[in-house]
Amino acid sequence: MEYITYLILGLIQGITEPLPISSSGHLLLVRLVFDIGESDVFFEIMMHFASLFAVLLIFKDTLIRLIKGTLKTLKKEADPTESIKMVGLILLGSLPVGLVGLFIRSPLENLLETYGLIVIGVSLWVTGTFLWLVKPLTLTNTTETLTVKDALFIGTAQVLAILPGISRSGATFVGGLFRRLSVKTIIEFSFLLYIPVTLGVSLLELLSLETIDLPLGPLAVAFIASFAMTYVSLNFFKKMAIAGHLKGFAVYCATVGTFAILYYFI
Numbered sequence: 001m002e003y004i005t006y007l008i009l010g011l012i013q014g015i016t017e018p019l020p021i022s023s024s025g026h027l028l029l030v031r032l033v034f035d036i037g038e039s040d041v042f043f044e045i046m047m048h049f050a051s052l053f054a055v056l057l058i059f060k061d062t063l064i065r066l067i068k069g070t071l072k073t074l075k076k077e078a079d080p081t082e083s084i085k086m087v088g089l090i091l092l093g094s095l096p097v098g099l100v101g102l103f104i105r106s107p108l109e110n111l112l113e114t115y116g117l118i119v120i121g122v123s124l125w126v127t128g129t130f131l132w133l134v135k136p137l138t139l140t141n142t143t144e145t146l147t148v149k150d151a152l153f154i155g156t157a158q159v160l161a162i163l164p165g166i167s168r169s170g171a172t173f174v175g176g177l178f179r180r181l182s183v184k185t186i187i188e189f190s191f192l193l194y195i196p197v198t199l200g201v202s203l204l205e206l207l208s209l210e211t212i213d214l215p216l217g218p219l220a221v222a223f224i225a226s227f228a229m230t231y232v233s234l235n236f237f238k239k240m241a242i243a244g245h246l247k248g249f250a251v252y253c254a255t256v257g258t259f260a261i262l263y264y265f266i
Helices: 002-016 023-034 041-058 060-074 082-134 148-162 168-178 183-208 216-242 247-265
Strands: none
Touching: 002 023, 002 041, 002 216, 023 082, 023 247, 041 060, 041 183, 041 216, 060 082, 060 183, 082 148, 082 168, 082 183, 082 247, 148 168, 148 183, 168 183, 183 216
């Protein structure tokens, strides 16, 4: 039974992390509805690392190009390149969620302890509403060059995803669309932002752990499931977003959000 539970949680993390439907919201919802118990911090870290490895694999060519270009600039083998500019924008876009997260974590945990289902439900409705409204922009936006304002705006939008139910990929995607950026540009920047944010938060949480007590076998199963499904799900989302098919995600968010709110009052 333990293997099945871990497998399901790994699959949920992998499927929902890249999609604009909130992985944190789904994991918390499953735990609350099925009374699985308290979430383990180390388990969450490993699931995010699994998703992170999938993102690194998908965007490996872009990352290699950025690293090479940045190193050449730092070694003064080349003038400032687009690579080092992009790295700077990624770091800049990561700042808002890092700063806000330090102050809001404790109050948020207290809120979720009592009103977790309500927070998830309302947040999913917010996510779904924005996805529905911005759908036309996916076919008209053409800007491919990121600016400092774009990075800050998208990074600030990412802060909203601290709430379970507000999708990180959805928030950054919608933020990018409001900045009139093309879908391809937004997706790449959004998931490049995912890398430093995930690394930073996960490493800080690892350092704060006093003990790690999780069954290795079930954890390995969940890790593999999360990695594999993140890879599949991210490629699926890229195709759907480029085609402008966001309304299905919006309806799904509204449906699950309604279920979470109703379940709270049952």
